Amino acid sequence: MISITNLSKRYGAVKAVRDVTFSCEPGTITGFLGANGAGKSTTLRMLTGLTRPDTGSATIGGKAFTELANPARTVGVMLDASALHVGRTGRETMRVAALMTGVPNARADELLAATGLAGAARRRVGTYSLGMRQRLGLALALLGSPSVLILDEPANGLDPEGIAWIRGLLRDHAARGGTVLLSSHLLAEVQATADRLVIIGGGRIVAQGTLRQLLGETGQNLEEMFLSLTSEATTSDATTSEASTSGDSR
Amino acid sequence: MIPFGTLVRAELRKTVDVRAARWMLFASALLVAGAEAVPLVFPHNVTQDRASYLTWAALGLSRLLPLVLLMAMTAEWSQRTAMTTFTLEPRRGRVVAAKVLAGLTISVVAGLFALLAGTVAVLAASHAGRVVASGWNWSQLAGFALFIVLTSAVGMAIGAALHNTAAAIVSYFVLAGLFSLLMIPALEKAGDWLNTGTTFGWVLTGDWSGHVAQIAVSAALWIALPLAVGTVRTVRREVH
Numbered sequence: 001m002i003s004i005t006n007l008s009k010r011y012g013a014v015k016a017v018r019d020v021t022f023s024c025e026p027g028t029i030t031g032f033l034g035a036n037g038a039g040k041s042t043t044l045r046m047l048t049g050l051t052r053p054d055t056g057s058a059t060i061g062g063k064a065f066t067e068l069a070n071p072a073r074t075v076g077v078m079l080d081a082s083a084l085h086v087g088r089t090g091r092e093t094m095r096v097a098a099l100m101t102g103v104p105n106a107r108a109d110e111l112l113a114a115t116g117l118a119g120a121a122r123r124r125v126g127t128y129s130l131g132m133r134q135r136l137g138l139a140l141a142l143l144g145s146p147s148v149l150i151l152d153e154p155a156n157g158l159d160p161e162g163i164a165w166i167r168g169l170l171r172d173h174a175a176r177g178g179t180v181l182l183s184s185h186l187l188a189e190v191q192a193t194a195d196r197l198v199i200i201g202g203g204r205i206v207a208q209g210t211l212r213q214l215l216g217e218t219g220q221n222l223e224e225m226f227l228s229l230t231s232e233a234t235t236s237d238a239t240t241s242e243a244s245t246s247g248d249s250r
Numbered sequence: 251m252i253p254f255g256t257l258v259r260a261e262l263r264k265t266v267d268v269r270a271a272r273w274m275l276f277a278s279a280l281l282v283a284g285a286e287a288v289p290l291v292f293p294h295n296v297t298q299d300r301a302s303y304l305t306w307a308a309l310g311l312s313r314l315l316p317l318v319l320l321m322a323m324t325a326e327w328s329q330r331t332a333m334t335t336f337t338l339e340p341r342r343g344r345v346v347a348a349k350v351l352a353g354l355t356i357s358v359v360a361g362l363f364a365l366l367a368g369t370v371a372v373l374a375a376s377h378a379g380r381v382v383a384s385g386w387n388w389s390q391l392a393g394f395a396l397f398i399v400l401t402s403a404v405g406m407a408i409g410a411a412l413h414n415t416a417a418a419i420v421s422y423f424v425l426a427g428l429f430s431l432l433m434i435p436a437l438e439k440a441g442d443w444l445n446t447g448t449t450f451g452w453v454l455t456g457d458w459s460g461h462v463a464q465i466a467v468s469a470a471l472w473i474a475l476p477l478a479v480g481t482v483r484t485v486r487r488e489v490h
Contacts, residue, residue, distance in 0.1 A: 045488070045490075049337070049340040050490075052488070071338065072337075072338050079337075080330070080333055083329075083334060084329075085264075085331050086329065087269050087270055088264075088268055097338060099260045100252060100256065100338050101252070102252070
């Protein structure tokens with residue numbers, strides 16, 4: 001269970017995230033949608049303890065990420081597949097993480113096989129394609145058999161086969177009672193996978209609910225809704241950013 | 251919580267499991283061997299006793315080893331692995347502490363290698379019929395060990411403070427070069443307190459009398475200060 005409450009972060013004059021509140025229940029896949037720069041990644045970084053929020057809180061199973069004893073056993077995180085050491089082999093990357101988290105090497109090898117990297121495991125990550133790095137990032141996130149998955153643009157760089165594979169994996173995970181939060185700027189991808197949507201624009205939550213609710217309410221197709229909601233947020237952001245400073249929740 | 255020993259083992263592994271680090275450790279071993287050739291080949295210019303063989307071995311080791319440890323410190327940021335590392339262990343201070351302990355372990359192992367190289371060189375010289383004072387001077391041996399640990403710690407501390415590999419390596423050499431200017435007579439008094447080239451030299455030769463405070467001050471400036479700054483920066487810095 002992920003719980004985000006009144007989370008805000010500003011960088012100088014830019015309010016990257018404003019008073020964001022939403023939660024993700026076990027057994028569901030939540031799609032976190034927003035254009036580039038809408039505040040998705042900043043929110044996910046605050047959720048995983050990589051960025052300190054100005055106000056508000058984010059918890060996983062009732063605890064802040066930084067209070068989790070061995071986080072990888074509870075939460076699998078993949079925020080950026082290019083954040084891997086290019087000089088280390090895929091196998092070594094997995095084994096170092098296995099050592100840190102107390103997971104057997106056999107599990108690391110099993111995931112390399114499951115992500116289709118067994119053949120490339122002894123090659124250095126520097127020689128990997130974007131899709132292969134993405135697979136390695138996913139293998140790292142799954143290493144500790146976590147119940148919660150937090151994935152930023154997980155289908156980025158994957159081929160259609162890989163995209164089908166990750167969809168199946170996430171659905172299985174949720175079906176077994178796991179919690180999934182995945183971000184994307186690609187509507188179709190989220191539409192095909194998620195049960196619930198949280199849409200962020202200009203740092204603010206502009207809509208949230210189940211796919212059915214959101215589509216039923218507007219009677220539009222999701223694409224139009226997404227574009228209209230995010231462009232509204234962006235334009236109102238540009239015109240009222242100074243005026244809204246006083247009303248900003250702190 | 252992840253046991254601290256586990257973090258140290260992981261950091262040890264990360265220091266030596268990349269190609270660049272392995273090549274530099276291999277080059278360090280060659281430098282030690284090359285340094286041992288000096289007292290062997292120039293017996294009339296270099297005092298023929300065990301202490302001087304060990305001094306040359308330590309000087310050879312202190313060229314590249316600190317850079318290997320510096321790069322282990324900066325890699326998290328330059329290679330962006332901080333994102334993975336700090337989601338596996340969000341208590342970043344523990345990770346920094348584990349890195350320091352892993353670096354010290356590597357410097358001790360490297361020191362044992364240098365000791366072995368020095369011993370082999372002394373044996374070789376004796377075998378060739380040369381008279382080498384091969385008695386063990388324990389305070390000199392302690393100085394040898396401490397010199398290796400201190401020079402390694404400087405590399406780690408600068409890497410920890412600067413986060414960026416290129417900036418840290420350049421600073422390591424440029425700062426060392428600038429501070430070595432303090433050896434010129436007019437600035438000698440300051441150099442005796444600030445220039446590790448001078449103060450760690452006393453450590454290496456076991457010349458402690460009257461220098462303890464000076465050695466401590468230079469170690470505080472070059473090790474404790476940057477390490478403290480680096481720890482605070484690492485704990486606070488936003489990970490992208």
